[in-house]
Amino acid sequence: MSEEKSLNFIEEIIEEDLKNGKYKSILTRFPPEPNGYLHIGHAKSICLNFGLGIKYGGKTNLRFDDTNPVTEDTEYVDSIKDDIRWLGFEWANEFYASDYFDTLYEYAVKLIGKELAYVDDSSSDEIAALKGTPTEPGKDNRYRSRTIEENLQLFADMKAGKYQDGEKVLRAKIDMAHPNMLMRDPILYRIKHAHHHRTGDKWCIYPMYDFAHGQSDSIENITHSICTLEFIPHRELYDWLIEKLEIFPSHQYEFARLNMTYTVMSKRRLLQLVNEGHVTGWDDPRMPTISAFRRKGYTAAAIRDFCDRIGIAKRENFIDLSLLEFCLREDLNKTARRVMAVLDPVKLIIDNYEDGKVEELTTENGPDASMGTRIVPFSKELWIEREDFMEVPAKKWFRLAPGAMVRLKSAYIVQCDSFVKDGNGNITEIHCSYFPQTKSGMDDGSISVKGTIHWVSAAHAAEAEVRLYDRLFTMENPMDAEGDFKDTINPNSLEVIRAAYIEPSLTKARLDDRYQFIRKGYFCLDKDSTENKLVFNRTVTLKDAWAKEAKKG
């Protein structure tokens, strides 16, 4: 008997609903507003909603909550669909709240007819003034007592375009003294003479979230409408409207949204980063958007695994970025092809190696033998990583240093004989001699070394631009910053290496390939690459035990 994974609270509710026959099958939905790109927090919601559909043999709709035409755009619709598909999910139906505008209008008329809604001529400020505060009740205004007929006429006139933006609103008539602020006659419809990305200029009145979301759920017969914690106070209104409208009773359940270290997770703030040029766009690899993670080289499997591990609960959470990186490395370690690239090159010359000789050495593509092998050219002059040589070796150093020996990956063991410096004291050449009997695969075991370093043959190397990313913010929680969260932006979040040396096989890299540059991290080709210029993104570093050791001093 294998151990059952424990259920989260929503799964418990669903299993109970299924068991007691409340529903024969479930229907969930993912309801993004098309006013920005999806981020990793949305991925949590997507995995939850679609995951539930799959787990319980139900279905999941994709529904765009497009009730505010001034902020919404088809660009966002397209990106959202791309991201969901890339994450690996299929929606049963693609719907839009705007599909229901006619029905929603009828619902509003019905509410007016039941004396449960009225047209209010107050300005935004006047409405706010009579709303009260969390600790003080609000007050009724004189428009509240309008007759059904008057309200019907006024509402029809609103729809007909007789009024300017902001001149009138339709409000539910509930209770201005209600302890829940959302029940103090919430606005249902407002006037916006704006072009809608789907309905065009047909409407000049648009329903508010509260008069669209629950109704859309109901129209679609959604059984479990799952949203984040901040909507808890809305649930009372959600249920009230369904009851008064006498429509299918969908139910709302709330879970805690994802928060993650070293990032911000609100569309508003992400939009700010884009608009103010702190990043190059929504898919800048430093962003926490799904498109950015994809561009940076993250895999959908890693993100799904992450969403699975963080769990679903109602308490506020603050997930360590390192958990996401763990999931990523775990996936990439199994699948990424190993290759060699030198990011910060220094020349290594093997003095006792024959001039002009080239050996084609065999090296493995990955730890799993099924990934096969390939050929890498080896010659007298190589590029190695500058940081793999220390003129005065540190304690526990087992890479190159004067007199020290290392293995060149898949090639020979070499010993450093001397080195050359330029006038500024920078090392320009490292001279070594090699030991023929230590050739990889034919090593006689006469010499053993602790360190193995990567290299690229200077004569055969190709050049590429490499972009190294670091966290976008310097503080674990940028929102804790004293001033603006943007004051904590990491000035070193992007380091561009104009000319790194890559092994010849990498010139055939494709956009979807995932590589491990041995000892340096995981990388992938960036979409900025051209025929003449390859650009690689660092997806994530490898764990680096030496960096820790070195820090100890």
Next chain:
RNA sequence: UGGGUUAUGGUGUAACGGCAGCACUACAGAUUUUGAUUCUGUCUGUCUAGGUUCGAAUCCUAGUAACCCAACCA
């Protein structure tokens, strides 16, 4: 002088009155032709105070803390 929600190691998440478990992180060690991977081990926890009970993270009472609610945003 309002209403709502939540409190379990550094971070997440289990437990459904009966051994506080798992993962990440951190640390120590073994293996390693990647200081990666893999493997082994260690540290750290039930918000507080009372109560009920043979037995409480779980039930009760009273506190405390955090978060959400006063957009014609979603």
